[in-house]
Amino acid sequence: MEKNVREYLYKHIPISRALGIDAEVATKERVVLFAPFANNINHKMTVFGGSLHAVCTLACWSLLYLNLQELKVQIVITKSEIDYLAPVSCDFRASCFMPDESAWLRFLNAVQSKGRGRIKLTATIGHAVHYSATFAAIRIE
């Protein structure tokens, strides 16, 4: 599954290759994306904030992709917030976990009954970054 996710991202979202992403964990419960320091440095020799945001976005998107593959839906990000709590000065990993079950079931139910639903996911990069984003899933037929 990990190799599939990486290949999917490289093929369909080419900037993910420039970010140097690798999928270390890619299950329906959890996605962990790795990214190397060298690809993502900035002028202060820390990781560029835009890269941290992009890898978190891809981790959350991948988790939704893995969970919604059987449904015919398009996944769209509608908003995000990120807190940069500490600088990152090395290779890093963005982790995204499934939200609590009741929120997930409400989301799935909305997609199935109304053709669209929204879900808020969070991702973290150690204690350095806290990210949250709202995604919409829209049934396409």
Add this chain to the structure above:
Amino acid sequence: MEKNVREYLYKHIPISRALGIDAEVATKERVVLFAPFANNINHKMTVFGGSLHAVCTLACWSLLYLNLQELKVQIVITKSEIDYLAPVSCDFRASCFMPDESAWLRFLNAVQSKGRGRIKLTATIGHAVHYSATFAAIRIE
């Protein structure tokens, strides 16, 4: 100035080259960064949300860089929020303007008197994206 900003970004934040950024306007009043569709597409053939965020971040950062060059400060992003209001399906431009003068003067005064200050900047990509971020400037000596 435009060429200088692009070269600075390419040299110090190498992912900006992968994003394909060009600095169309780079003055102390306004920064407009261009980015091509091809570098930033996603699986839906729209622009990847992480790219939109990254180019907005670079536009705001560049505006601060141009205004604070004479001061010895380090510029750090502390948080950001982005609303994706509509998909972007073509080359795009992120524009960042100076905040209102009173906020700017309070910020400058804090940097000069206390050695650090915070400022909130906004950037837009047409009507499709609204981005805001808080940056800290910290005097280094």
